Amino acid sequence: MSVLQDILAVNASFCAAPPMDYTQEDHQQSKLPQKQVAIITCMDTRLVNFLEPALGLARGDAKVIKTAGNSVTGVFDGTIRSLMVCIYELGVKEILVIGHHECGMSKTTSQSLTKAMLSRGVPKEAIHMIAKELKEWADEFQHPEQNVIDTVEAIRLNPLIPADVPVHGLIFHPRTGKLDVIIEGYDYAKK
Template sequence: MIDINKIVEFNNNYVAEHPELGEAGLTSKPMKKLAIVTCMDTRLVCMLEEALGFGRGEVITIKTAGNSVTQPIDNIVQSLLVSTYGMGITDVLVIGHENCGMIDFSAPQFMEQMKSKGINEDAIRMIEPGLIDWMDRFHISEDNVKYTVKFLRHHPLFPRGMGFYGGMMDPDTGAFRYVEVE
């Protein structure tokens, strides 16, 4: 269990030590007009943007398990639509990473884990088709990046001329490589 008091105490000290943050004049609109869709892997926290040369206020970073888009209007697409029409982004970079934990999951294993934690089987059956489509499609991180970039490029709600790109990152070293998506 987290120690919320310790978090609040740390935050109070942080704010006191960084009065310049409130004076930066940043807005919610990213200066670089870029949104990054990436995995929620803890090894990428703080490192990913820094390794690519982006600072606070420059890009929007959207994190999700496996950097996947699963439906025409899922949470990632919704966030990208807000980023596009409300915050002025013009480009999206989908970044997968080596040794992604999603590769180790399968829908049947996941559903068994849910059952073992007391989740109602009717509730599991309700999400089973989507879970299978999402988890069991994800076997190679780079292929998932390519799939996601293609999906977004052909999505009817994004304007023509918007840039969609892919890349892979090593979560241990921060090394990035561009992934060509046809």
């Protein structure tokens, strides 16, 4: 069986007898985050079903945006666009940037990605089109804590994000669940 076939089989079983705690709430569940918070975090598999419970967040509490290395790569990249919808359409009032220790992005380089893409048949011309952005993104990520600081600053200084929205920076440990504050956004948010 393929991965897709496995997922569809599990989904059919799930839908035949869905957990009551999900289906009973659906008529009450809103698309608006109850805690009015957006979280930008990494796509690391170790965070799935671990990060949110470690923060005391349940279904419907927050908007969670996952991206490799919890990074912002431009003034109007996908993360910023998602935050704009969160703030202007869904009532988000605070942003948490949560990086994590042992992040794989700290070992990823433009060279390693280029080599892997070439080996998978991506044309050199296609890689050449993104070479500058690839280098700026992959090679700039050296340390998870510094990346959190950089991402917080990129969001805080972005002209599309209101200055009164606190942007907090935190680091999470994927083995223990411990969360540490790097930047408390209340200090920088303009009232």
